Amino acid sequence: MAPLLVEDRPSFRLQLAEAKRLGVGGVSVDVWWGMVEAEADQVFDWRYYDDIFADISAAGLNIVPIMSFHQCGGNVGDNCNIPLPGWIWQHYINKGITQTDLQYKSEYGNYSAETVSLWADHVVIQQYSEFIQAFSQHFQHLSNRLAEINISMGPAGELRYPSYNSHDDGKSAYPTRGSFQAYSTLAVQDFRQAMQSKYGDIVKLNASWNTQHTDFKEVIPPLDGNQFINSGQHRHSQYGKDFIDWYHLSLIAHGNRMLEAADAALADTFNAVPLGYKIPGIHWKMAIDDYSARSAELAAGLLHSDWPYHEGNGYGYIHMVAVAKQLNSKQAGSSQPGHKQRQVILHFTALEMQDSPMPPSYSMAKTLVRWLGEEAKRQQVTIKGENALSAGVEHVSGWDNMQQALQNSHYSGLTILRLEQVTNNETGKQGLKTLIQTK
Numbered sequence: 001m002a003p004l005l006v007e008d009r010p011s012f013r014l015q016l017a018e019a020k021r022l023g024v025g026g027v028s029v030d031v032w033w034g035m036v037e038a039e040a041d042q043v044f045d046w047r048y049y050d051d052i053f054a055d056i057s058a059a060g061l062n063i064v065p066i067m068s069f070h071q072c073g074g075n076v077g078d079n080c081n082i083p084l085p086g087w088i089w090q091h092y093i094n095k096g097i098t099q100t101d102l103q104y105k106s107e108y109g110n111y112s113a114e115t116v117s118l119w120a121d122h123v124v125i126q127q128y129s130e131f132i133q134a135f136s137q138h139f140q141h142l143s144n145r146l147a148e149i150n151i152s153m154g155p156a157g158e159l160r161y162p163s164y165n166s167h168d169d170g171k172s173a174y175p176t177r178g179s180f181q182a183y184s185t186l187a188v189q190d191f192r193q194a195m196q197s198k199y200g201d202i203v204k205l206n207a208s209w210n211t212q213h214t215d216f217k218e219v220i221p222p223l224d225g226n227q228f229i230n231s232g233q234h235r236h237s238q239y240g241k242d243f244i245d246w247y248h249l250s251l252i253a254h255g256n257r258m259l260e261a262a263d264a265a266l267a268d269t270f271n272a273v274p275l276g277y278k279i280p281g282i283h284w285k286m287a288i289d290d291y292s293a294r295s296a297e298l299a300a301g302l303l304h305s306d307w308p309y310h311e312g313n314g315y316g317y318i319h320m321v322a323v324a325k326q327l328n329s330k331q332a333g334s335s336q337p338g339h340k341q342r343q344v345i346l347h348f349t350a351l352e353m354q355d356s357p358m359p360p361s362y363s364m365a366k367t368l369v370r371w372l373g374e375e376a377k378r379q380q381v382t383i384k385g386e387n388a389l390s391a392g393v394e395h396v397s398g399w400d401n402m403q404q405a406l407q408n409s410h411y412s413g414l415t416i417l418r419l420e421q422v423t424n425n426e427t428g429k430q431g432l433k434t435l436i437q438t439k
Contacts, residue, residue, distance in 0.1 A: 001386075001418045002029045004072050005080045006052055016059035018423040023436040026062030026147045028415055029053070030157070033069050033131055034082045041087060042130065046138050053142060062147035064276075064415075065139075067132055067262065069152045070115040084113065092123050097186075104162055105184040107225040112167040112181070114155045118254035119186035125261050132265035140269045148345060150276040151262045158280040158349075159255045159320065161247075163299035175284040175361040177229055177292050178299030182221045182247055192219045194246050209239040221247075225299075232291040234298065234305070241305040244298060248319065251301035255323040263327060263342055274343040275327070279320055279372070281350025281388055283365035287357035314375035321346060321372070324381040343382065347415065348372045351385035351402045352392035366401060373409030384413035393421045399431030403438060 006012045036044050056063050072082035089099040102120045103111040116124050153159040163178035172179035196216045199205040222228035234240040262275055285296040297303045303316035324344040353365035376383035385405055392398040405411045422428040
């Protein structure tokens with residue numbers, strides 16, 4: 001990965017040259033929506049990327065652009081501040097959609113400005129499509145240099161909710177259970193509509209939920225997330241299962257929409273370039289022996305309600321992995337002349353980490369990496385990995401874990417966070433050389 005923002009191009013060029021010498025194939029680059037389209041809707045400034053992509057190409061390396069529809073700042077390792085385009089928050093006022101409607105609202109009542117809520121996709125996805133199409137038109141001359149195009153689908157570019165992010169003032173941060181993010185007006189409306197679609201009338205919902213609602217307008221997400229999880233309601237009540245599945249499947253639908261929009265926007269220029277998306281390695285709250293087990297993943301939207309999680313349901317990740325197959329399934333049935341089936345690649349983080357099942361983290365990171373690899377193999381999905389923390393490649397154990405994932409857990413590629421960790425750090429440099437030679 002390139003720096004979040006390259007501010008010293010001479011040093012960057014030296015790093016690129018060293019990376020090429022070491023055997024690196026390409027460099028991923030965040031293409032910040034909030035920087036390129038900051039001024040106004042449909043006003044794009046690509047000058048920074050003209051320079052950065054020219055440097056990478058001159059070094060003989062491929063480019064993996066990330067369509068970064070999330071802010072830079074607020075996540076672990078962020079050292080820059082690039083918010084979303086300011087105009088987006090007022091752009092749909094004439095449609096009755098306010099700034100807070102466009103943002104995720106947590107169970108604590110806090111709003112996140114890191115990314116636009118998926119419940120606003122019906123209006124905002126056009127902006128993503130226009131941005132990707134403008135990118136493809138501007139950089140069509142680099143068609144032989146783009147190895148893959150990654151699509152940001154949430155905070156930190158990952159397909160998840162901002163369940164452990166800074167807007168909740170540390171209440172949901174690692175290693176807590178996180179916080180649910182389904183409390184905005186649009187989210188609550190969607191939950192009610194989904195339940196009305198499922199049950200048809202309120203009498204049937206009450207019979208299933210053991211409630212006494214008089215109208216679907218009384219249906220709401222859990223009022224107390226702690227009680228909802230700690231009591232086991234999310235596992236043992238039909239209300240809990242319905243909420244978890246709606247929350248999870250809303251995220252899956254968002255992932256599918258984003259890939260479909262990107263595929264269409266790139267069809268005229270980069271129709272053969274693979275698309276990629278990333279799932280976070282939320283490895284904490286896994287080994288704890290109570291109802292809060294796997295709760296951090298639930299709050300992030302990664303898991304369905306089909307407890308217990310086991311090999312047959314992808315240890316909870318069957319739908320997250322299947323996002324890579326959905327686009328190809330639709331493409332296979334396309335009758336459009338000249339239509340090509342585009343490969344979709346899944347990326348997963350935390351490859352450098354060990355299991356650490358003790359408090360306070362109750363982490364099973366290495367096990368989780370293996371589970372995702374096995375499920376990707378079962379579904380015949382190409383999976384690649386990356387380290388979650390840059391410090392993870394400053395130790396031999398981190399490189400050993402990444403090498404094991406490549407050799408034993410079906411991962412076919414690796415992205416290192418970040419470039420300087422393998423060009424300016426001796427442990428990183430040696431680890432990468434050994435890994436490439438072994439692979």
